[in-house]
Each structure stands twice: as structure tokens, then as C-alpha cells.
Amino acid sequence: MIVCVAVVGHQNNPLYLQSFTEADDALKLHHIVHCSLDVIDERVNNPKRSAPTLNETFLGLLYPTENYKVYGYLTNTKVKFIMVTTDLDVKDADARNFFRKFHAAYVDAVSNPFHVPGKKIASRSFGVRVSTIVKSFGSGTTG
Amino acid sequence: MPPLTPPKSGDALFASVDRVNAELFTLTYGAIVRQLLTDLEEVEEVNKQLDQMGYNIGTRLVDEFLAKSNVSRCVDFKETADVIAKLGFKMFLGVTATVTNWDAEGTSCSFVLEDNPLVDFVELPDTCQGLQYCNVLSGVIRGALEMVSMKTEVTWVRDMLRGDDAYEMRVKLIKQVPEEYPYKDDD
Numbered sequence: 285m286i287v288c289v290a291v292v293g294h295q296n297n298p299l300y301l302q303s304f305t306e307a308d309d310a311l312k313l314h315h316i317v318h319c320s321l322d323v324i325d326e327r328v329n330n331p332k333r334s335a336p337t338l339n340e341t342f343l344g345l346l347y348p349t350e351n352y353k354v355y356g357y358l359t360n361t362k363v364k365f366i367m368v369t370t371d372l373d374v375k376d377a378d379a380r381n382f383f384r385k386f387h388a389a390y391v392d393a394v395s396n397p398f399h400v401p402g403k404k405i406a407s408r409s410f411g412v413r414v415s416t417i418v419k420s421f422g423s424g425t426t427g
Numbered sequence: 428m429p430p431l432t433p434p435k436s437g438d439a440l441f442a443s444v445d446r447v448n449a450e451l452f453t454l455t456y457g458a459i460v461r462q463l464l465t466d467l468e469e470v471e472e473v474n475k476q477l478d479q480m481g482y483n484i485g486t487r488l489v490d491e492f493l494a495k496s497n498v499s500r501c502v503d504f505k506e507t508a509d510v511i512a513k514l515g516f517k518m519f520l521g522v523t524a525t526v527t528n529w530d531a532e533g534t535s536c537s538f539v540l541e542d543n544p545l546v547d548f549v550e551l552p553d554t555c556q557g558l559q560y561c562n563v564l565s566g567v568i569r570g571a572l573e574m575v576s577m578k579t580e581v582t583w584v585r586d587m588l589r590g591d592d593a594y595e596m597r598v599k600l601i602k603q604v605p606e607e608y609p610y611k612d613d614d
Contacts, residue, residue, distance in 0.1 A: 392548050393548075395450075395453075395454065395457075395547075395548035396457075396548050396549055396550050397454070397457025397458060397460060397461045397548075397549060398461065398549070398550065398551065398552045398555070406552065407550050408550065409550060
């Protein structure tokens with residue numbers, strides 16, 4: 285079950301932050317998202333392998349904490365998507381699928397002529413779409 | 428008399444004209460509206476400018492439409508409206524409109540668009556609630572009809588960006604201006 289998703293801009297400025305659990309944990313989740321940004325920077329600056337990885341958008345499991353797993357996804361414009369989940373076994377394909385749909389929703393939200401790049405995403409329909417994608421995460425294992 | 432070519436159907440018309448990528452079109456229109464808002468700052472002014480732009484486009488568009496579609500002269504306003512909805516919108520926007528809500532005299536009708544390529548991805552921010560985003564379309568219709576001697580008034584009734592379920596514009600024929608010749612016959 286996904287507890288939090290975040291979109292962070294290329295200057296590490298938050299563009300969208302949404303938690304899906306009761307408010308008590310919200311601060312802790314935001315803290316986890318922050319820490320994962322460091323992990324992403326590390327991964328991006330020190331690629332373990334050569335050229336093929338440089339184009340990789342899905343970063344995979346960033347780091348597991350006590351109860352959560354954090355997954356990352358980097359777009360070619362250095363916008364980062366972070367997903368925090370409490371699921372113990374997350375299939376790689378599910379995570380990739382999630383980020384693919386999330387990326388599509390993000391692109392549609394950013395194509396709004398009234399959206400200012402670099403400012404927070406204020407689109408209500410983006411929020412609705414993200415909730416739908418989050419709800420269908422994990423349950424659609426065949427899709 | 429040489430044989431007249433029959434008027435083309437909407438799909439054939441659409442296939443025969445040059446087309447542009449829909450997203451490019453949508454993003455360009457969005458950029459125009461944004462720039463107008465930044466330059467003019469007043470939502471009403473932007474609405475007027477969009478209408479004026481549409482009017483200028485419409486006056487030129489109607490010639491291209493008549494040349495490419497080969498339609499014959501329309502008998503009455505009802506036929507005009509049908510032609511605009513089925514062929515006009517299809518040729519230039521790739522979508523068809525439906526004509527509804529005719530009034531008793533047959534001078535006023537509504538065009539309903541379920542699908543509108545101008546507004547993909549758009550969400551109106553709270554500061555621009557009075558903005559009629561598709562106002563260019565009403566200008567186009569007004570301009571085009573004026574070039575074929577019909578003075579009309581076009582207003583927006585429903586707008587999906589404001590929460591309605593479709594786009595509806597009301598076109599009212601004010602008068603048909605007969606063609607005036609620049610010289611008198613008896614001179």
C-alpha cells in the first residue's frame with residue numbers, strides 16, 4: 285500500500301507531495317522523501333555501470349527503512365518521482381508500471397498552459413488521477 | 428455546363444487537407460492565451476481579443492472552406508448550421524459538432540462540442556474564472572458568417588472548463604445582409 289508520493293523538481297524543490305495515510309505520519313514521510321533525494325543524487329552522480337544506465341529512468345529501490353520501501357524515478361529533465369510504500373514484496377514490474385502511469389499524469393498536468401514550470405502543481409485533476417493510480421497499485425497484478 | 432463535383436463528406440474533407448499535430452496546436456493555443464493574459468491582465472480584455480482574433484481568422488477561413496469543400500449555396504440558416512457543424516468543424520478541428528436547440532423562427536441554434544482539441548490538458552486557475560478560453564471559436568463563426576452576408580451573435584452557454592459536461596455555443600442570426608453592388612443599374 286502506497287503511503288506517499290512526491291514530485292521533486294530539478295533543483296530539489298518540491299512540486300507535489302501527497303500522503304495517503306492518517307496525518308500523524310505525514311511529517312515522517314516527508315522526512316523520508318527528503319533523505320531519499322540524497323540517495324538519488326548519489327546514484328546519479330556515481331553511476332555504477334557505464335553508458336546504458338545513464339538513460340535509465342526507473343531508479344528502483346532507493347533504500348529500505350524500518351517499515352517502508354522507497355522507490356525513485358528520474359525523468360530526463362531531472363524531475364524526480366518518489367514513491368514510499370509499506371508493501372513488503374513489491375514486484376519490479378508493478379513499480380515500473382506505477383511510475384509509467386504517474387509520468388503520464390505528470391506530463392498532462394505540466395502541459396496545462398496555466399501551469400508555471402518550477403511552481404507547485406496546482407491541478408486538481410492531477411491529484412485525482414494520482415489517487416486512482418495509487419489505489420490501483422498492487423491490486424492489478426495481471427495488468 | 429461542366430459536371431459539378433459533388434460536395435465531399437466530412438471525413439473525406441478532413442483527410443484531404445494538410446493537418447498539424449494536435450498537441451502542437453493545443454500547446455500553441457494555450458501559449459497564446461497565457462501570453463494575452465500576461466500582456467492584458469484583464470480577463471474581459473482577453474476575451475475580447477480572442478474574439479477579435481477569431482473574427483479575423485473566420486473571415487479568411489470561409490474562403491478556404493468553400494473552395495475545398497465544394498458545398499452548394501445553402502438554402503436557409505438551418506442548412507448553414509448543419510454544414511458548419513458537420514463539415515466546417517470537421518475540416519479545421521477534426522471534430523464534429525451537433526446542432527440542437529433550434530428556436531421557433533429557425534434563427535438561433537446551439538452547437539454542442541463533446542470533444543474540443545483546444546482545451547486538452549487545460550485547467551483554469553482560480554484567478555481566471557471569467558475567462559472564456561475558447562472564445563476564438565465564437566469569433567471564427569461570427570467572422571465566417573459575416574463574409575457570407577449573415578450578421579450573427581455568438582455566445583457561450585456551456586463550458587467544460589467551468590465544470591459543465593460539454594461545450595455549447597449559441598449562434599443567433601441577426602440579419603441577412605443582401606449583397607450590395609457598388610454601382611446602380613440604371614446609370
